[in-house]
Amino acid sequence: MDDTASPFPPRDELARSLPGYVLDPEPFSTTNMSQIYLAADTKLHHRKVAVKIMADYLAQHPVYRKRFLREIQLMANLEHPNIMYVLTASGEYDHGLLYLVMPRADHDLKRLLEEGRLDLAKTADVVAQTARALDHAHGHGVVHRDVKPGNILFGADGHVYLTDFGVAKDRFGEDLTATGESIGTRGYTAPEVFDARPDEAAAADQPAPARMLPCTPRERAGDVYSLGAVLYHCLTGRRPFDNADGIAAADLQRRGELVPVSALRDQAPAEVDAVVAKAMHLDPDQRYRTCGDLAVAFTQALGVAQDGAALPILRDIQDRLRTGPDDRDRTASFAASAPTPAAQHRTMLLSVLAAVLAVALAGGLLLYQLFTAEEGDAAAADLPSDDASSSAPASPTVNLEPPSPTVEPVTGDAQVTRRPVEGECVLDHPEDWIVVACDSPLADELIFKIVMNPEDPNPMQPNHDDAAWEACRGEGYDFDYEWYWNDSLDEDESGREWDPEVDRIRYIMCYVEL
Numbered sequence: 001m002d003d004t005a006s007p008f009p010p011r012d013e014l015a016r017s018l019p020g021y022v023l024d025p026e027p028f029s030t031t032n033m034s035q036i037y038l039a040a041d042t043k044l045h046h047r048k049v050a051v052k053i054m055a056d057y058l059a060q061h062p063v064y065r066k067r068f069l070r071e072i073q074l075m076a077n078l079e080h081p082n083i084m085y086v087l088t089a090s091g092e093y094d095h096g097l098l099y100l101v102m103p104r105a106d107h108d109l110k111r112l113l114e115e116g117r118l119d120l121a122k123t124a125d126v127v128a129q130t131a132r133a134l135d136h137a138h139g140h141g142v143v144h145r146d147v148k149p150g151n152i153l154f155g156a157d158g159h160v161y162l163t164d165f166g167v168a169k170d171r172f173g174e175d176l177t178a179t180g181e182s183i184g185t186r187g188y189t190a191p192e193v194f195d196a197r198p199d200e201a202a203a204a205d206q207p208a209p210a211r212m213l214p215c216t217p218r219e220r221a222g223d224v225y226s227l228g229a230v231l232y233h234c235l236t237g238r239r240p241f242d243n244a245d246g247i248a249a250a251d252l253q254r255r256g257e258l259v260p261v262s263a264l265r266d267q268a269p270a271e272v273d274a275v276v277a278k279a280m281h282l283d284p285d286q287r288y289r290t291c292g293d294l295a296v297a298f299t300q301a302l303g304v305a306q307d308g309a310a311l312p313i314l315r316d317i318q319d320r321l322r323t324g325p326d327d328r329d330r331t332a333s334f335a336a337s338a339p340t341p342a343a344q345h346r347t348m349l350l351s352v353l354a355a356v357l358a359v360a361l362a363g364g365l366l367l368y369q370l371f372t373a374e375e376g377d378a379a380a381a382d383l384p385s386d387d388a389s390s391s392a393p394a395s396p397t398v399n400l401e402p403p404s405p406t407v408e409p410v411t412g413d414a415q416v417t418r419r420p421v422e423g424e425c426v427l428d429h430p431e432d433w434i435v436v437a438c439d440s441p442l443a444d445e446l447i448f449k450i451v452m453n454p455e456d457p458n459p460m461q462p463n464h465d466d467a468a469w470e471a472c473r474g475e476g477y478d479f480d481y482e483w484y485w486n487d488s489l490d491e492d493e494s495g496r497e498w499d500p501e502v503d504r505i506r507y508i509m510c511y512v513e514l
Contacts, residue, residue: 001442002201007055007465008035008114009097016054017097021051031480032469033058038104041087044182049087050105054098057465061458067166068098074142075100082133084153092299094292105161109230113149117265124299126152127231129160131291134223137162138215140291142170147226148188149233186474187240191254194474209286216301220291221284227291228279231298235272236264240280244291244455245438246423246448256282420447425514438514448481448512456505462489462498464505472510 008030014037015023021039028036028050035053040046058064072089079085089100109126112467113119118126130152138146144165145152151164167183184194236259241249243259253475254256258280260273275297281287288294410416415436420426425443427434436442451471458466468483486506489498 007032007057008053010058011037014097018051018099021101022046023051028200032473033064039101048104050102052100052102057458057461058098058469059098060259061466063457065098066386068100071165071168074168074170075163078137078142078165080133080136080141082129082160082162083136084161088512102163105155107154109149109152109154109234111156113233113237118234120235120302121156122300123234125158126160126234126293127227127298128160128295129137129228130230131295133160133162134220134227136290137168138220138223138241141213141215143215143219144166144168144223144226145193146184146229147223148185149230152230183474184222184226186250187242187253188226188229191282193225194224195254204363209361217289218284220289221287224287224291224294225280225284227294228276228287231279231294232258232261232276235261235268235276239265246446254282256280261483269303272298275301308404336442410435410437412437413442415440415442417496420509422447422450426511443514445511445513447509451508451510452506454508455504459500464508466510467505468510471508481510481512483511 008027011025015021020040020043023039029040030036031083033055034164035055037051037053039049039051041049054064054068059068069090069092072086075084075086076089076419078252084105085315087103087342099183101248117280130147134144134147142165144162145167151162153161153163153256155161182270183189186194232240241252243249244252260275261276262268262270275294279287279294279298288297336364400402413436415427415434417432417434418419419433420435423438423446424435425438425446427442428444438446449472454471456464456467457470458473461467464485464487468485472483485508486496488503488506489496490506
């Protein structure tokens with residue numbers, strides 16, 4: 001089993017490499033690909049910043065190094081109030097450590113949703129600001145491809161920043177999606193994007209005039225779906241398709257079988273179900289043409305007219321201001337009792353505030369239709385393209401049996417000692433594979449993927465981190481996943497070193513801790 005060292009430099013080493021920053025003692029967040037430290041910029045009066053660092057083994061990989069540098073370039077070029085910007089970063093010709101420094105956000109939507117669903121007014125605000133960021137990127141030919149709560153950050157006063165353009169695609173450069181790699185995050189990413197093969201996901205180089213046009217509605221459709229999934233999570237407090245797990249959740253998503261918002265949230269306007277269903281439609285051509293159109297439709301579903309004239313005030317704004325945060329979801333009536341003079345004054349202020357908010361929000365969202373209608377019409381024209389195809393190098397073949405034959409699933413608290421199959425749970429046992437039912441309190445790990453004879457992008461590397469990351473990435477992209485492997489050296493007791501000329505990886509087993 002895997003007991004490898006951390007793929008990130010120790011904090012002391014980072015401090016020496018980044019002498020202008022005082023890093024917090026522990027990282028703020030860590031994934032298999034990157035690590036983020038909160039820090040103070042000593043060169044700028046100890047301004048609070050966030051430092052994103054790429055894993056060492058990926059920083060040495062040409063494709064992932066190029067991808068990280070491209071992310072820096074996109075964030076630097078997409079200047080917009082709702083897109084996170086870069087303060088400083090590694091350069092193209094810098095060697096070794098790959099990093100970028102950003103302003104520090106107060107928190108992100110993922111952490112906020114861990115406390116529960118959002119009220120309607122807050123949801124409308126988050127969706128509108130995120131839509132502005134996405135429409136700006138789309139207007140410059142860039143699709144994000146990984147819109148999810150963890151990539152939506154909050155600055156002062158609830159200001160939203162869209163971040164993490166690591167798997168974004170733009171017309172100005174090649175698609176850096178690796179062969180065999182899934183794109184985005186299961187549940188939030190549209191099925192046609194997540195399941196696309198590399199040759200489908202990669203776009204042919206466009207002639208110069210076409211590269212300057214905004215994205216077409218079809219190109220925007222994946223991000224529209226993802227914003228709809230974020231909207232669903234905000235309204236229900238749960239991720240889309242969270243009523244199942246593993247393969248079952250993926251099948252539900254591919255069939256579009258989503259539990260309606262109205263079934264999970266009492267008193268949600270019925271029109272909201274239709275908005276979410278359209279945004280997350282399986283057919284990309286049936287979704288909203290732009291993210292702004294989605295934001296407009298959601299705001300209208302809450303009772304704000306497109307022209308800002310109708311003023312059935314957003315119920316969550318009423319309740320939150322009138323009853324306090326503990327009663328946000330309770331609907332009250334103005335006509336319940338005769339108001340006191342103080343209550344009349346407060347009601348008048350609420351009406352004025354809501355009217356201003358309604359007009360401002362609806363008016364601001366109307367700008368989408370004014371500015372994106374021309375973009376959409378121009379972008380809807382067929383763009384010239386060249387047919388491009390790529391063929392992946394053949395994987396090394398080794399005569400191996402599968403990890404285990406087809407078996408009856410283990411149920412209840414029963415357990416057996418054998419190799420697991422995909423979708424089974426195991427104990428964290430130091431010597432043997434002990435398979436148990438996933439709903440058993442004994443279960444420690446879920447084996448969500450097994451890849452036989454995987455292609456090794458770095459055959460010189462004896463610990464197989466690159467190969468494992470390539471094999472597992474996608475299915476577990478939204479949570480911390482790990483892996484086990486078996487190679488031709490495991491059963492060789494001669495003590496020899498890994499030889500990339502003769503040795504092969506037999507399988508990689510991807511798991512997530514329960």
